Each structure stands twice: as C-alpha cells, then as structure tokens.
Amino acid sequence: MIENLSVSYGAVPALENIALATSCGNRVALIGPNGAGKSTLLKAIAGLVPRRSGTIQWRGTAVNKWSREFAYLPQREEVDWSFPITVRGLVEMGRYPHLGLWKRYRAADDQAVDRALETLAIADLHDRQICELSGGQQQRAFLARALSQEAHVLLFDEPFTGLDHNASESLAALLSDLSEEGRLIISSHHDLDSAPALFNQTLLLNRSQLSFGPTTEVLTPDSIQQAFAV
C-alpha cells in the first residue's frame, strides 16, 4: 500500500501524490508518457531515490527506506553490462542482503542461488559473463537475483523493451507464473496494446496519479487521451 507518495529532485517535483493499494498476486502496470515519472516511482518504491513525503506499507508495517522483500530490476541500458561478473556471481548478489557484512556464505545460500537459476532455466549459463547473454537471458539473470533475494515485490523498469518476440512471450509467461505464486509485480510499460493481456491492474500517471484500477477500466480512450495529451 502506498499513500501520498511524492518525490522531487532538488526543488523540482518529479512525482506527486501517488496513492495505491494492491496486494500479492497482482501485476500492476505503470503507464504514462515519457517523463511521466514511471521510473522514478519504481525507484522510490525500491528506495533508490529519496521520498519527499508519503509512506509505503508492506504487510502492515512501514517500509522506511528499503526492504529486502523488494527487488528492483533496472532498465537494460542502466546496467553496466561490461562489468566482469558471471551470471552466478550476479545471482549471488541477491544473497548479500541476507548475509550483511559478517555472515559467511553457506551451503543454504548456494542452494537458493541454484534454485533461482533453475527456476529461470539459466542454470546452464551460470558461468557466462553477463555481457555474453541475449536480452531475454539478461532479464532472466536479474530476475534470478531477485528470486535468490527471496523478494516478494518485483519492480521492473520497461522489461519488454528490446526483447524479440520469443523472449517477450516467455517473459510474459514468467511474470504470470510469478504472480500466481503470490508475488506482486509492478512494472513500467510503454505499449498500450499489450498492457491488458500482461497486467491486471494499471496506474496511469503523468507527474501525478491520474487513475488506478483494473487495466481494462483504467485504459479507456478518454483517459489515455488525457494522460498523453501534449
């Protein structure tokens, strides 16, 4: 549940008065024109940018800065793909929040990493560098990191951008599986046509919240016109 969330960069308000209540098992699309604040909202929920006001509640308690039950999956162009790390190394990073500074990496952590790699069908790629993966595989590697973190809320920034048809289909199936397992998926999305099939709820925004509800009710011709009007 998000109440009255606002974000600003310096004195410039980036996002104002977002309020939505949703629950596990939903797939929420964030839809709006470029610069509407979709990425900012995702980062604010993930705790990557400071929130100016407002609260985020998860399972009845306030999330002040960051929760390890939230995982943020960055836009592809924001990742430094040339960083020399293997798929397994990336997925192991999902265990860091559990380990803190002092705890040793144990067999249980290894098993969590193995499970995540297998769930996403990238176990055979574990020794590859992240720069050697295809777009769909890169997406899966970051998803595997979120799973090894045991995150329940998955925050995606334009996950379908740059994926070919097959990779998009398989990502759509994955998102649907993950939400059926009880995870909450919140994702920015730019393709209005595919949104109803992929997401059951939609938040329409342009700097501030325009409407929130079931995707088919939110994405009416009028509301789209209002959100994207220049």
Add this chain to the structure above:
Amino acid sequence: MLAPFQDPFFQRALLAGLLIGFTNGFFSGFVVLRRTALSVSALSHTMLPGIALGILVTGALTQANAFIGALAAALFVGLGSVVVSRSSRVAQGTALAILYTSAFALGVALLPLLETGNRELEHWLFGDIRLVSSADLWLAFGIGCLILLLSNIFFRPLLLTLFESDVAAAQGVPVRAMNYLLFGLLILALVTSLQAVGCVLSVGLLVAPAATISLLTNRTPLLFWGGGILGALGSVSALLLAYWTNVSAGPAIVIVLGALFLFAFLLSPKYGFLTKLRQSSSNS
C-alpha cells in the same frame, strides 16, 4: 646462475618484489572493476610533488613522510578536479588532466632543488627496488596485510558499490565510505609500488595483473587472487631477468607484466584475439 640468490641486497629485492607485486596485483582487481586506470595514472603522477613537499617540510625522507605527502597531493588534485568541474564548464577529466600534469611538473621542478639531488629524482620516477631497506620491507608487508584484510572484510559491499552504487546505497551499504576506503587503499598500494617501479610506472603494476587475469577467467574473485599471484610472480621473474641482463628493475617489472598481458590478449583460449580471429574466419 644462483649468484643473485646469495646477494643480500638481491634477496631483499626479491622479497620486496614478492610483497609489492602481490599487494598491487591483488588491488588491481578493484582498478579493473572500477575502470579507473586513467585516474590511477593521474594519482600516481600526483604523488611526486607530494613526496617533494614531504621532504621539503620535514627535511627527511621516510616512507611515512612519503605517504602523507602523497596522500595530501592526491587529495588536493582529486578533490580539486571535482571542485573545478562543478563550478565551471570544464569536464572533470579535463580538470584532472591539467591538475595532475601541473602537479607532476611541479614535482619534477622541485625535487632537484632538494638536497637529495638528481639521482634521487630518477629513483622516485622509476623506482629502485635494489635499495629497499628492512624497514621498507616491513612497511610493504604491513600495507599488504592491511589491503588484504580490509578488502576481504568489505568484499561484498565493495563489489556491490562498484557494480550498482544506487542499489548498494538502498541496501544500506555506506557507498561514500566504501569509495573513500578504495581511495585510501589505492594510495597505500601506490606508496608501496613507488619503491619498486616509481611513480611513472606504478600504474602498470596496479592495472596489468588483473587486466591479464580478466582475459583468462570469468570469476570475479580470481581477478584479485590471480592478479596478486601474477603480480608477485611477474615481479620476481622480472627481477631475475633484470639481474642477468643488466636492465633496470622497475622497467623490467612493468615490461614483463605488459608482455604477460599481451600473451593473454593474443592467446587466451576464450577471449584471445587469435581465438576471435579463428571464430570469425570459420563463421564466414
């Protein structure tokens, strides 16, 4: 053949090469991951005026004076470039280039004026590992232990900071403190390498080992340990080569490490230039 091993000066040089090569090679993992080889080059050149000023102010040259002078100069140039770029239209890389070359020039101009004379200038520019004292060895050992200890304790937060600093910050990693830690350890590593290869060539010792390993393996931890081993073995074999061929030790170390890098670049089974050439010719 065995003569060098019986020479006490050479024995100390070998030990110093082992220690300094390992420490710098280990730390080169961070330099490679951070993609900041050029700033390291700037910092290493900056240390020269720092050392000169250290001698000028205290009147004597010890490793401690050298460290404090080098740290002060590095901070001055590093922070100076940030201040200039933030308060003008000059980019930080441009500001850094101007500040560090000016600082280096100041060092070159100042050092001959000191009582230590011209021979010493060459010593600081290109190092002379055959002149290490026992105190230098202990200092190199101490710095090596400190770098190994701190980078292993903070390995996970450091890695996350280098890969995705915003995610690291959100997870509660003190990103700024991690960056300061890396900066401090880098200066320490540079101070040890001064003795071996001097401030002009120290970048080679602080970049080449892990860069070579990165062509041979995908495993991040191996960049550090493999870099350390390669740095140590490379330095020791370079010292022997230098002894037999009468080449200066500092340049020999950097030449050997550079040659190893070239070998890996050409012949790496997975990422080598020749492998890529063969793959592209069999594809077409």
